[in-house]
Amino acid sequence: xxxxxxxxxxxxxxxxxxxxxxxxxxxxxxxxxxxxxxxxxxxxxxxxxxxxxxxxxxxxxxxxxxxxxxxxxxxxxxxxxxxxxxxxxxxxxxxxxxxxxxxxxxxxxxxxxxxxxxxxxxxxxxxxxxxxxxxxxxxxxxxxxxxxxxxxxxxxxxxxxxxxxxxxxxxxxxxxxxxxxxxxxxxxxxxxxxxxxxxxxxxxxxxxxxxxxxxxxxxxxxxxxxxxxxxxxxxxxxxxxxxx
Amino acid sequence: xxxxxxxxxxxxxxxxxxxxxxxxxxxxxxxxxxxxxxxxxxxxxxxxxxxxxxxxxxxxxxxxxxxxxxxxxxxxxxxxxxxxxxxxxxxxxxxxxxxxxxxxxxxxxxxxxxxxxxxxxxxxxxxxxxxxxxxxxxxxxxxxxxxxxxxxxxxxxxxxxxxxxxxxxxxxxxxxxxxxxxxxxxxxxxxxxxxxxxxxxxxxxxxxxxxxxxxxxxxxxx
Numbered sequence: 399x400x401x402x403x404x405x406x407x408x409x410x411x412x413x414x415x416x417x418x419x420x421x422x423x424x425x426x427x428x429x430x431x432x433x434x435x436x437x438x439x440x441x442x443x444x445x446x447x448x449x450x451x452x453x454x455x456x457x458x459x460x461x462x463x464x465x466x467x468x469x470x471x472x473x474x475x476x477x478x479x480x481x482x483x484x485x486x487x488x489x490x491x492x493x494x495x496x497x498x499x500x501x502x503x504x505x506x507x508x509x510x511x512x513x514x515x516x517x518x519x520x521x522x523x524x525x526x527x528x529x530x531x532x533x534x535x536x537x538x539x540x541x542x543x544x545x546x547x548x549x550x551x552x553x554x555x556x557x558x559x560x561x562x563x564x565x566x567x568x569x570x571x572x573x574x575x576x577x578x579x580x581x582x583x584x585x586x587x588x589x590x591x592x593x594x595x596x597x598x599x600x601x602x603x604x605x606x607x608x609x610x611x612x613x614x615x616x617x618x619x620x621x622x623x624x625x626x627x628x629x630x631x632x633x634x635x636x637x638x639x640x641x642x
Numbered sequence: 643x644x645x646x647x648x649x650x651x652x653x654x655x656x657x658x659x660x661x662x663x664x665x666x667x668x669x670x671x672x673x674x675x676x677x678x679x680x681x682x683x684x685x686x687x688x689x690x691x692x693x694x695x696x697x698x699x700x701x702x703x704x705x706x707x708x709x710x711x712x713x714x715x716x717x718x719x720x721x722x723x724x725x726x727x728x729x730x731x732x733x734x735x736x737x738x739x740x741x742x743x744x745x746x747x748x749x750x751x752x753x754x755x756x757x758x759x760x761x762x763x764x765x766x767x768x769x770x771x772x773x774x775x776x777x778x779x780x781x782x783x784x785x786x787x788x789x790x791x792x793x794x795x796x797x798x799x800x801x802x803x804x805x806x807x808x809x810x811x812x813x814x815x816x817x818x819x820x821x822x823x824x825x826x827x828x829x830x831x832x833x834x835x836x837x838x839x840x841x842x843x844x845x846x847x848x849x850x851x852x853x854x855x856x857x858x859x860x861x862x863x864x
Contacts, residue, residue: 477857529810529813532806532809532810533810535806536803536806536807536810539803539806539807540793540794540803540807543794543797543800543803544796544797549796549861549862549864552861553793553858553861553862556789556793556854556857556858556861557789557793557807559854560789560811560850560854561810561811563850564810564811564814567814567843567846568810568811568813568814570814571813571814571817571818571839572813572817574817574818574821574836575817575821578821578824578829578831
């Protein structure tokens with residue numbers, strides 16, 4: 399099946415039929431998750447209503463990490479099997495992952511103001527997500543600055559794999575750094591243990607983000623394939639014109 | 643082995659004759675450390691507290707700026723093509739060039755660091771730990787930076803791009819380097835744990851980097 403859809407035309411056909419269904423599914427799951435999380439679930443006895451940001455913040459942070467894993471996997475497939483659509487997948491996933499990381503940072507800051515009294519604190523998790531965001535930016539910059547798509551894909555695949563190897567090291571080092579400079583108040587994410595009335599809407603929201611990711615990645619890959627088609631057509635036209 | 647030594651000696655001779663490599667990096671190191679108190683204020687107590695961090699960040703920036711000397715000159719005049727098709731495997735070529743670069747650029751920075759620490763009122767107890775951590779960390783900085791330099795060979799005006807690619811990879815080296823020095827100055831925690839982790843990071847990058855950089859060079863040569 400991997401090889402069958404390596405043909406971009408076949409992939410365009412499949413993704414074209416899937417995309418409307420996946421998009422609508424994303425809307426539905428988001429509606430369910432948001433209603434459950436923002437309206438139905440009980441408020442935290444310590445933090446009050448502001449804990450509801452967790453339903454947007456936590457899945458966004460999780461998806462930011464997941465998407466980098468996706469990019470790492472696609473990079474490995476691109477380098478080892480030279481699957482034609484692997485680097486298209488990786489390139490398309492990068493802005494999506496960066497957006498999730500940015501969303502996690504923003505909602506983290508909004509959550510942090512009432513909880514810690516400051517817009518930004520250098521705690522381990524926020525700092526790790528910030529470094530992850532910087533990794534995304536570097537990855538996207540490399541794609542942008544190399545002209546030829548296939549060569550850019552190979553270079554980005556190497557960077558993606560190197561970054562993936564480094565992420566556990568970075569996470570470990572930031573955690574260690576944070577234990578050294580422990581702030582006065584120790585912050586716990588959602589409380590000591592997560593009750594099912596909060597856990598279930600959280601899982602639904604994670605599912606909603608996953609479906610959203612699927613819809614976005616399908617749309618982005620289609621756009622990238624079309625972009626390459628246009629580029630090839632332009633190059634062919636320029637070459638034909640130069641012989642004319 | 644002969645090819646390795648020949649390439650290594652060639653790079654050292656080139657770096658010494660061309661001039662500017664180690665000297666300019668140390669000069670940049672000096673300038674950055676000099677303008678930091680201009681930005682932060684001359685309070686000696688404050689400077690003493692943040693000196694290890696400032697010195698390490700200035701070291702990172704100095705190494706970063708010297709990175710495009712590793713491959714770009716050879717890429718532009720075609721030597722890299724010859725090296726890639728020569729008897730020495732490309733990862734070994736990368737190691738030879740890295741070693742030469744570290745000796746001519748990294749070591750001078752390490753030696754300059756305690757001297758510049760005096761400018762920042764660094765506690766003298768920290769001089770030796772600082773040099774040890776930098777000796778252990780600068781190879782990692784060079785190896786990780788070589789990956790960035792190799793990836794951006796074909797890109798024109800790619801200086802900022804190298805920084806963007808490589809600085810997130812430098813974060814663990816910075817954290818453990820400064821952590822080790824602070825352990826000597828402040829903490830009850832021993833110098834050993836962050837220092838050993840720093841050595842581990844250097845060893846890991848010494849393995850990964852030649853492979854990744856060689857793949858990136860081959861990519862850019864085609």
